[in-house]
Amino acid sequence: GIGWFTESMKEGRPVAVETRHLIQVRYSLMRTGPAQQSTVCPYACQRRTTTANKNKRFTDALEVLVEYHELTEIEGPRVAYSRAASVLKSLPWTIESMGGTEALPCVGEKTRTLIQEILQYGRSFEVEKILADERYQTLKLFTSVFGVGPKTADKWYRRGLRSFSQILADPDVQLNRMQQNGFLHYTDLSRGLSAAEARAVEAVVGETVRTVAPNARVVLTGGFRRGKEFGHDVDFIVTTAEPGRENSLLPLIMGRLEEQGLLLFQAHHPSTLALKKIPCRRFEAMDYYSKCFLILKLEGSRVQGGGQAVPAGRGWRAVRVDLVAPPIERFAFTQLGWTGSKQFERDLRRFARVERNMLLDNHALFDKAKFLAAVTEKDIFAHLGLEYMEPWQRNA
Ligand code: DCT
Numbered sequence: 067g068i069g070w071f072t073e074s075m076k077e078g079r080p081v082a083v084e085t086r087h088l089i090q091v092r093y094s095l096m097r098t099g100p101a102q103q104s105t106v107c108p109y110a111c112q113r114r115t116t117t118a119n120k121n122k123r124f125t126d127a128l129e130v131l132v133e134y135h136e137l138t139e140i141e142g143p144r145v146a147y148s149r150a151a152s153v154l155k156s157l158p159w160t161i162e163s164m165g166g167t168e169a170l171p172c173v174g175e176k177t178r179t180l181i182q183e184i185l186q187y188g189r190s191f192e193v194e195k196i197l198a199d200e201r202y203q204t205l206k207l208f209t210s211v212f213g214v215g216p217k218t219a220d221k222w223y224r225r226g227l228r229s230f231s232q233i234l235a236d237p238d239v240q241l242n243r244m245q246q247n248g249f250l251h252y253t254d255l256s257r258g259l260s261a262a263e264a265r266a267v268e269a270v271v272g273e274t275v276r277t278v279a280p281n282a283r284v285v286l287t288g289g290f291r292r293g294k295e296f297g298h299d300v301d302f303i304v305t306t307a308e309p310g311r312e313n314s315l316l317p318l319i320m321g322r323l324e325e326q327g328l329l330l331f332q333a334h335h336p337s338t339l340a341l342k343k344i345p346c347r348r349f350e351a352m353d354y355y356s357k358c359f360l361i362l363k364l365e366g367s368r369v370q371g372g373g374q375a376v377p378a379g380r381g382w383r384a385v386r387v388d389l390v391a392p393p394i395e396r397f398a399f400t401q402l403g404w405t406g407s408k409q410f411e412r413d414l415r416r417f418a419r420v421e422r423n424m425l426l427d428n429h430a431l432f433d434k435a436k437f438l439a440a441v442t443e444k445d446i447f448a449h450l451g452l453e454y455m456e457p458w459q460r461n462a
């Protein structure tokens with residue numbers, strides 16, 4: 067995947083090293099089978115999870131349950147099903163019978179029933195019930211709009227709204243700027259992005275940063291760094307070695323994108339780092355760095371094989387891009403936090419807290435009151451006493 071490739075390019079490591087690693091992974095896959103099921107580790111940050119999911123038929127079903135509980139904001143089952151899905155994604159074999167599933171960590175009775183149903187009937191009745199549920203379908207539709215979260219979606223649902231046209235026709239619905247742009251660019255943004263499109267965005271953002279801040283560093287993060295083939299946005303970290311300068315980077319970059327006519331939407335959140343107490347204990351809480359959520363115009367000519375990548379006759383498509391600009395001494399924590407996956411991050415923090423009595427977030431790692439500094443992600447894994455995981459092994 068792109069993340070894997072660009073990683074080795076950026077860090078100047080020969081690709082051969084990565085290949086050797088891959089062979090090692092393959093070798094361990096050959097040796098590991100159902101007999102070793104009991105050795106599956108309970109935390110996602112202890113398991114190597116690539117994008118090659120061998121249990122997709124089960125994890126797709128579990129993800130419907132995760133999404134349903136996310137949309138209806140029911141925390142317990144959401145956490146339980148996310149953990150179960152993540153364990154199944156990490157397995158180097160495909161589950162073909164119930165034997166051994168009771169030994170898997172985080173796989174409880176409900177998940178086992180679901181696996182059994184899928185093995186026996188090819189589908190899960192609970193999942194089918196949810197997929198047919200009007201509330202689920204509506205909340206899923208509404209939250210697919212950029213700027214609309216579960217709370218707003220539920221408010222609209224409770225007002226009796228069921229479609230985009232009803233929302234847009236309702237005089238009492240006030241859309242904020244983000245939501246207006248979400249509707250405006252809905253078709254493009256709901257299509258998701260390919261790795262080729264992400265690479266094109268990386269080139270555009272890279273050129274822009276080099277123009278306005280030649281000493282700044284910009285690196286790809288998020289799902290595409292993990293080697294995903296599709297994503298909903300492209301995430302980048304921008305930083306500079308000049309102290310305090312990171313706060314002026316994003317306005318400069320947005321200004322240059324605007325000049326080029328590429329900026330369709332921007333929401334900038336200046337840093338609140340100086341005001342806040344870190345670490346923050348809630349994962350879902352945003353970090354305090356300067357960040358911006360953008361919609362950019364991506365020209366088809368910039369995309370390799372661009373012909374099919376953009377809508378016919380238009381020559382460009384809208385893409386979602388996030389930029390975050392931490393101070394340089396926080397770079398490693400930001401990179402580890404923003405690379406994801408979300409489940410990997412949740413388990414990293416939980417592992418730090420429960421197993422090591424430490425506190426980890428996107429800003430820092432604390433052992434009691436002591437801040438543990440890190441220059442690279444490897445330093446953070448080492449502080450936690452965890453084996454290093456490459457970004458492409460973090461698809462938990
Ligand atoms: N993240 C975080 N704090 C949040 C939300 C997300 O630290 N409040 C991290 C976790 C993943 C990473 O940022 C990127 O988030 P997304 O772009 O939402 O996820 P992704 O893995 O890149 O997947 P996709 O963009 O394809 O949905």
Ligand code: MG
Nearest residue numbers: 288289299301
């Ligand atoms: Mg992303």
